[in-house]
Amino acid sequence: MTDARLDMALRQLGPEDWSAFEKFAAEFLVVDYPSLRTMASMSGDRGRDGQLYQPNEEQTTFIQYSVTENWAAKITGTIATLKKNFGGTFRLIYATNQKVGPNADNLVAEQRKVGFEVDVRDRSWFVERAHTHEQRTVASNDLARQFVDPLLASAGLAPRVARPLGPAEARVALIHLALDSVDRRDNQGITRSAFEALVRSVMHDTNAGLTMTVDEIITQTVALVPAGDPAQVEAQVRSALARLSKKGPIKQMRGTDEYRLSFQEQERVRNQSAAVLTSEQDLLDELRARISVLDGIDESRAIAAASDLRVAMDTWLLRRGEAFASAVLTGEVTDFDPRTLESLLSPVEGGPSVDALISIVGETLAAPSVATRTYLSNLASAYTLFSFLRQTPDVQKAMLNVFQxxxxxxxxxxxxxxxxxxxxxxxxxxxxxxxxxxxxxxxxxxxxxxxxxxxxxxxxxxxxxxxxxxxxxxxxxxxxxxxxxxxxxxxxxxxxxxxxxxxxxxxxxxxxxxxxxxxxxxxxxxxxxxxxxxxxxxxxxxxxxxxxxxxxxxxxxxxxxxxxxxxxxxxxxxxxxxxxxxxxxxxxxxxxxxxxxxxxxxxxxxxxxxxxxxxxxxxxxxxxxxxxxxxxxxxxxxxxxxxxxxxxxxxxxxxxxxxxxxxxxxxxxxxxxxxxxxxxxxxxxxxxxxxxxxxxxxxxxxxxxxxxxxxxxx
Known part of the structure; x- marks a missing residue:
């Protein structure tokens, strides 16, 4: 199973975090190589961060830990240093937090021709093996707790997602609605699953030391469904609490009316929230890449334009969701003109034109990359469902009247x-x-x-x-x-x-x-x-x-x-x-x-x-x-x-x-x-x-x- 928290933690590491990555990677590698010895020292490591100890033999397998983005230059430089200091042929295990994949194939093939074996262990390698050994699981959790978990609390999550929605509570609710679209079973009613998602969202930060009363949960959920009858919303919340506490994701404190997320649910929410933030970054990278190919756009302008375009896309999805919800509830279908996107864009001098930005939005939403396809689909559904809940708490009834x-x-x-x-x-x-x-x-x-x-x-x-x-x-x-x-x-x-x-x-x-x-x-x-x-x-x-x-x-x-x-x-x-x-x-x-x-x-x-x-x-x-x-x-x-x-x-x-x-x-x-x-x-x-x-x-x-x-x- 992919560990989204570890994936995100590795993405967060910068040059200043080399020591944390070195400790983490060594914990992973020592499972396969018990003779691994760390060689880093104040006097210099002669080109390697670690090596496999073999008594009475020349050292032929070396380890290099690196968080640098320019992995190709780092590998080439490391091999040159090792050749100078140790001579002969050897094997280099290159451990990195970067995503390398098949991009290293040519470099590996070239080095093999001259007798040097290069084994790249990139981000995907670590993520795929996060739970293959108890020691690796502990190392993965430690890194995630240090670099990711603070970002997954409501206060850290809200600023990074659903920016057209003002209140932090609404942003977190949208994320849970998006997560719910991943897990929802086809035979579960939309209203039931939506309120379960809302309840989970208001309880996002709860744990054994931080609980919420029923009244607090009801009050915060009512605020997310402003057009609903408070009594009807309260009934839905109590019903959702009963289902969730019976199934296990939510625990009721014995003898009280206080609730919290179970430990397993906390882990699930953290992992899926990390997946959302990772997908969000993938989408930003995709937009930046599309913008960068335009003539005359430098990297800094591409990054700024991608961020602005991301907000415009969210606003677009929200407005489209509102238009759809209004059509269902009023019976008056309107044409949502794609040109309205133009009013949401504020191009900067020297950046992409409005026409180019509109083209990029169209291409991205209609044909996203494999990495962002599911995320965008779930996000679009979440915005539409959120728009429904703003107007009526009984989404199921509204939807049953459509498309019979x-x-x-x-x-x-x-x-x-x-x-x-x-x-x-x-x-x-x-x-x-x-x-x-x-x-x-x-x-x-x-x-x-x-x-x-x-x-x-x-x-x-x-x-x-x-x-x-x-x-x-x-x-x-x-x-x-x-x-x-x-x-x-x-x-x-x-x-x-x-x-x-x-x-x-x-x-x-x-x-x-x-x-x-x-x-x-x-x-x-x-x-x-x-x-x-x-x-x-x-x-x-x-x-x-x-x-x-x-x-x-x-x-x-x-x-x-x-x-x-x-x-x-x-x-x-x-x-x-x-x-x-x-x-x-x-x-x-x-x-x-x-x-x-x-x-x-x-x-x-x-x-x-x-x-x-x-x-x-x-x-x-x-x-x-x-x-x-x-x-x-x-x-x-x-x-x-x-x-x-x-x-x-x-x-x-x-x-x-x-x-x-x-x-x-x-x-x-x-x-x-x-x-x-x-x-x-x-x-x-x-x-x-x-x-x-x-x-x-x-x-x-x-x-x-x-x-x-x-x-x-x-």
């Missing part, structure tokens, strides 16, 4: 990115593919209308025409599919073959419908007849809304108003929005408890409800059936509806969509991709595609929000 049955109609602007993800070789980057699969795992039924099939086919035809046209002769916006195809680095001549994945020439409608059904479980089912059942007043108002929306868009894009096209597009949106609304009316469940939804990226769809209220009145205006893909992610993540699916088989959900990757590609970027391909002719095709993608990504990062503003050209 799950019948979802997909809009064209959701299916286009789904098709384009066939270009993405890395499965972890396929946001919509993962989302659709997760929805199916949850038992949702997915549908597509005839109108959407028609729009997709017309878009495919326009994409093919664009591929056959030189950029300077193309008029209008670049079709989304062709833009993504060009951005993937592929050549225009192969696009005909790629598009045959979705449809042929003879029966294109049937081919595309069959592809969606076989590949993604999306069934064709028209809503025209259902939509026609709506009142003439509602149909006329919705028709007016969508016609005006499409006319305004064409003017915005600089297109001539093709009234026939506008009416056709509007008709499809009318059918989807009214059709799903009519189905809702046949099966009402609760305030927001509809089983029928319209999954769309179209921001206009989220304005429809308020527009209708102004147009036809509050009572006649239905709530918009539109659902944002990111909200669907939260529904799937929090609802825990996938109880029948084993955890290891569940599709990993992204933290959020990277909207920058779903934005339309301008013709200027297509020209850059064409020129880049032409300049690389003769290289391996994979190399060409990789370099073109890199070039396009650079432009995406530079333009940031300017690209997000674009709308799919359907």
């Amino acid at each position: 049955g799950g019948k979802i109609w997909l809009d064209t602007n959701v299916l286009l990115p789904l098709l384009s993800e066939r270009l993405e070789e890395n499965a972890t980057q396929r946001y919509f593919t993962s989302l659709i699969q997760a929805a199916r795992d949850a038992g949702a039924s997915l549908y597509v209308t005839d109108g959407v099939i028609e729009e997709l086919l017309k878009h495919i035809s326009r994409s093919l025409n664009c591929a056959r046209t030189i950029p300077t002769s193309w008029e209008g916006a670049v079709p989304y599919l062709f833009g993504m195809y060009a951005a993937s680095g592929r050549g225009r001549s192969q696009m005909v073959e790629w598009l045959e994945t979705f449809r042929g020439e003879t029966y294109p409608e049937d081919d595309l419908a069959l592809y969606l059904e076989e590949e993604h479980g999306i069934i064709g089912q028209d809503l025209g007849a259902v939509a026609n059942e709506a009142s003439p007043e509602l149909r006329a108002a919705v028709q007016e809304f969508w016609v005006q929306t499409h006319e305004d868009r064409r003017k915005q894009w600089g297109h001539e108003t093709d009234q026939t096209l506008v009416l056709r597009l509007a008709s499809h949106d009318v059918t989807s929005s009214i059709g799903v609304t009519q189905l809702r009316g046949k099966t009402p469940v609760g305030p927001m408890g509809f089983e029928h939804w319209w999954l769309t990226l179209d921001r206009a769809a989220f304005r429809l409800s308020s527009w209708l209220r102004d147009r036809i009145g509050e009572e006649a205006a239905p709530k918009s059936p539109a659902l944002n893909p990111d909200f669907l992610v939260e529904l799937l993540r929090l609802r825990q509806v996938r109880s029948s699916v084993e955890r290891e088989l569940q599709v990993p959900l992204p933290t959020m969509a990277n909207y920058l990757r779903f934005a339309a590609i301008p013709i200027s970027v297509v020209e850059v991709a064409d020129k880049e391909r032409a300049a690389l002719i003769g290289l391996d095709e994979r190399v060409i595609q990789r370099r073109v993608r890199q070039k396009v990504d650079e432009i995406r990062w530079e333009r940031g929000t300017a690209l997000i503003d674009s709308v799919y050209d359907r």
